[in-house]
Amino acid sequence: DAKTTQPNSMESNEEEPVHLPCNHSTISGTDYIHWYRQLPSQGPEYVIHGLTSNVNNRMASLAIAEDRKSSTLILHRATLRDAAVYYCILRDVGGGSNYKLTFGKGTLLTVNP
């Protein structure tokens, strides 16, 4: 699986936007970029995914660099409930495992009141 690199931790203030970066310089053309998060004492939760174009949903936005070597998860107005570990995961269409999610250490987001 192609590797992703995320900062270990980030801090934000409540009601401010948060930009969570992810580097994936070895991404292949068939890799989708997925984001999950894990709130304290809960299972992982799907946030958003994309391939080439930027994506928006009710939880967040995903901005994908033109060369696809990096992406940014954007939380438009952080709330205390957004405090979690955020995982950037690549999923390969083209020949790697089609089943599993491979989690890294992710970014621990702290939201200050």
Next chain:
Amino acid sequence: EPEVTQTPSHQVTQMGQEVILRCVPISNHLYFYWYRQILGQKVEFLVSFYNNEISEKSEIFDDQFSVERPDGSNFTLKIRSTKLEDSAMYFCASSDTQGLNQPQHFGDGTRLSIL
């Protein structure tokens, strides 16, 4: 919103004993997964299951582990002879298709403590 439910939330078992962790996936989902997370470590894939057979398994999923879908609603993970190192959070997940656009929906886990 439909959710994956897991029982029990906490299981304490003596080393060497068998344990069964239970999951009820989302009702129209076809693909089922188990992951585990040892305290302070990454979430690790164990196994995926589709059409009543294992689709993929990791190196962790050795002969001590088995999965079963005994009826139309439950999905279980059995550990035959537990070891101390099996202590972890075990998460069940399901998805409605294998397609890589489809998210996996996770339960809140069972904390397994081996004494």
